[in-house]
Amino acid sequence: MAPIIEIRNVTKEFKVLERREGLWGSVRDLFSRNYKTVRAVDSVSMTIEQGEIVGYLGPNGAGKSTTIKMMTGVLEPTSGQILVGGNIPYKNRTKNAQEIGVVFGQRSQLWWALPLVESFKLLRDIYQIPEKNYQEMLALYQSLVDIEPLLHKPVRQMSLGQRTLSDILAAFLHDPKIVFLDEPTIGLDVSMKAKIRTLIHALNREKKTTVILTTHDMGDVDALCRRIVIIDKGKMLYDNDIDHLKSFFGSYRTLKIRVEGGLKAQAEKIQGELPEFPVTADDEWISILVDEDKAKVIDVLGKLQSSYEIRDMKLEEISSEDVIKKIYEEGVQ
Amino acid sequence: MKLKKYLTLTRAGIIEALQFRLATVVMVIGNLLYLIVVYFLWKAIYASAGTDVVNGMTFSDTLVYLVLATALFNFMEMYTVWEIGRSIQSGKIILDLIKPIEYRKYLFWSYSGTFVTQFLFTFLPTFIVVAAVTHGAIHLGVNLLFFAAAVVMAVSINYSIDFLVGTVCLFTESIWGINIMKQVIVLLLSGATIPLAFFPEKLRSVVELLPFAAIYDVPLRFLLWDGISMEPQEPWCMLLFQLFWCLVMMILSKLFWKASLRQITVNGG
Numbered sequence: 091m092a093p094i095i096e097i098r099n100v101t102k103e104f105k106v107l108e109r110r111e112g113l114w115g116s117v118r119d120l121f122s123r124n125y126k127t128v129r130a131v132d133s134v135s136m137t138i139e140q141g142e143i144v145g146y147l148g149p150n151g152a153g154k155s156t157t158i159k160m161m162t163g164v165l166e167p168t169s170g171q172i173l174v175g176g177n178i179p180y181k182n183r184t185k186n187a188q189e190i191g192v193v194f195g196q197r198s199q200l201w202w203a204l205p206l207v208e209s210f211k212l213l214r215d216i217y218q219i220p221e222k223n224y225q226e227m228l229a230l231y232q233s234l235v236d237i238e239p240l241l242h243k244p245v246r247q248m249s250l251g252q253r254t255l256s257d258i259l260a261a262f263l264h265d266p267k268i269v270f271l272d273e274p275t276i277g278l279d280v281s282m283k284a285k286i287r288t289l290i291h292a293l294n295r296e297k298k299t300t301v302i303l304t305t306h307d308m309g310d311v312d313a314l315c316r317r318i319v320i321i322d323k324g325k326m327l328y329d330n331d332i333d334h335l336k337s338f339f340g341s342y343r344t345l346k347i348r349v350e351g352g353l354k355a356q357a358e359k360i361q362g363e364l365p366e367f368p369v370t371a372d373d374e375w376i377s378i379l380v381d382e383d384k385a386k387v388i389d390v391l392g393k394l395q396s397s398y399e400i401r402d403m404k405l406e407e408i409s410s411e412d413v414i415k416k417i418y419e420e421g422v423q
Numbered sequence: 424m425k426l427k428k429y430l431t432l433t434r435a436g437i438i439e440a441l442q443f444r445l446a447t448v449v450m451v452i453g454n455l456l457y458l459i460v461v462y463f464l465w466k467a468i469y470a471s472a473g474t475d476v477v478n479g480m481t482f483s484d485t486l487v488y489l490v491l492a493t494a495l496f497n498f499m500e501m502y503t504v505w506e507i508g509r510s511i512q513s514g515k516i517i518l519d520l521i522k523p524i525e526y527r528k529y530l531f532w533s534y535s536g537t538f539v540t541q542f543l544f545t546f547l548p549t550f551i552v553v554a555a556v557t558h559g560a561i562h563l564g565v566n567l568l569f570f571a572a573a574v575v576m577a578v579s580i581n582y583s584i585d586f587l588v589g590t591v592c593l594f595t596e597s598i599w600g601i602n603i604m605k606q607v608i609v610l611l612l613s614g615a616t617i618p619l620a621f622f623p624e625k626l627r628s629v630v631e632l633l634p635f636a637a638i639y640d641v642p643l644r645f646l647l648w649d650g651i652s653m654e655p656q657e658p659w660c661m662l663l664f665q666l667f668w669c670l671v672m673m674i675l676s677k678l679f680w681k682a683s684l685r686q687i688t689v690n691g692g
Contacts, residue, residue, distance in 0.1 A: 201439065218428060
């Protein structure tokens with residue numbers, strides 16, 4: 091089967107006005123303007139298969155939203171090719187719209203003043219969803235989350251969590267092939283996050299919907315994605331299984347200890363003794379990032395025990411968050 | 424069915440408008456205050472003129488014209504420029520662009536529910552009051568049919584102009600000044616603030632050819648037409664004149680939007 095999304099060497103450049111400084115500069119800006127070309131996305135390629143959940147990660151300003159906007163057809167790439175479900179998105183925006191659903195964490199596509207069910211009815215008519223499919227979808231939603239009390243509540247009276255949940259349901263309503271979720275769990279509490287993750291997972295499984303998820307929350311990634319794509323400064327850094335990434339950094343473990351005396355001062359002393367591993371301290375723990383290819387954690391601990399009184403210790407596997415932080419900072423070699 | 428796609432937006436608009444009772448009340452009051460100002464202003468103008476008939480219109484003619492113009496304005500004003508500008512600034516426009524409906528249509532139909540409520544709550548009451556108070560200034564006959572046709576086209580022309588101006592917001596990313604400018608120009612040149620009959624002869628002959636006259640002046644002339652005072656072909660000419668601008672503005676606004684969309688850079692890439 092052909093991949094649902096195909097992106098080949100896509101580049102997007104923006105022209106940005108460079109403003110001069112100060113009053114005189116502003117006056118000069120009125121007459122002559124300097125434009126600077128900013129490359130937001132720099133020859134990115136990827137293919138995504140039907141039914142995948144892909145985590146699309148990167149620091150703020152990395153070019154994630156720009157890529158998504160190109161996939162939805164709102165922006166036209168400067169060069170390169172994008173095919174979404176066989177369509178060129180910016181050329182067939184309306185046709186493409188039938189095939190995709192979008193949730194932006196910070197804004198809502200729902201009708202603010204109306205009860206949720208009215209928004210659903212509107213979407214049913216706009217996307218021309220047959221009544222039968224619509225009812226089936228509502229039944230499916232009801233089996234996944236208890237939407238009955240939400241349906242008759244005006245959207246403006248909803249909590250952020252309820253609204254996000256409703257927005258996700260709205261995005262899946264017309265049974266699109268692809269759903270883009272842009273930071274869907276931003277600002278939500280832990281239980282709501284869990285609820286939303288379960289929902290996304292279930293919808294992906296039930297409907298074989300491809301999900302592209304951008305997030306800064308590694309919990310989302312760990313819970314949902316098998317594959318991640320990392321982008322920074324417009325360039326693709328990584329595109330593979332999440333497990334592969336973990337194994338790549340798998341030889342790293344974090345040893346956390348608590349010792350007598352001021353933690354900050356002690357941490358500096360330890361760093362002096364263990365120059366090959368980065369040592370950091372916070373209010374509770376001194377953390378030592380041990381590369382097990384160089385020394386066993388147990389040996390490091392033994393060495394420390396001879397000169398410090400260790401009151402408490404714990405060992406942490408490196409989390410994908412740390413891995414990604416490391417990639418953001420250093421890149422994959 | 425295709426029409427359902429649009430009518431559902433109308434339906435939602437009506438429900439939405441009915442949710443805000445206070446807003447409706449405030450609007451009716453504001454409307455009333457404006458009419459009082461208009462009444463005294465024109466009373467003073469007629470008093471200083473010293474004659475009963477100025478530019479072929481009596482005081483009550485003028486007043487009826489302006490009152491109905493205001494009612495028509497409330498009915499037709501769509502705040503499109505404001506709406507487009509705001510959704511550009513907030514970035515909400517992305518969500519509207521990725522609906523399987525053309526944005527121009529989407530916006531129009533989203534607002535269309537308000538036409539229905541405004542028609543029932545402001546235009547119709549004003550019309551009935553004016554018809555009752557002046558008994559006879561408004562002829563109830565075939566002119567109302569012409570009026571209805573004229574209003575439909577006026578709405579379309581007005582929307583096209585609004586949409587055209589709103590599209591400019593894509594480039595300027597500011598709304599306020601543009602919106603005010605548009606409003607002043609449209610209201611003045613369309614005869615909604617001062618009847619076109621009061622314009623100097625030369626200016627008037629130009630203004631009467633512009634699309635703005637087709638928005639307020641033409642429907643109002645139909646409304647105040649007694650059914651006999653025009654040449655038989657004149658009403659049809661007026662409608663044709665409207666139809667012409669209706670099509671021209673629609674095509675212009677569509678083309679401009681299409682060209683502009685290519686330039687779009689939405690905030691917060």
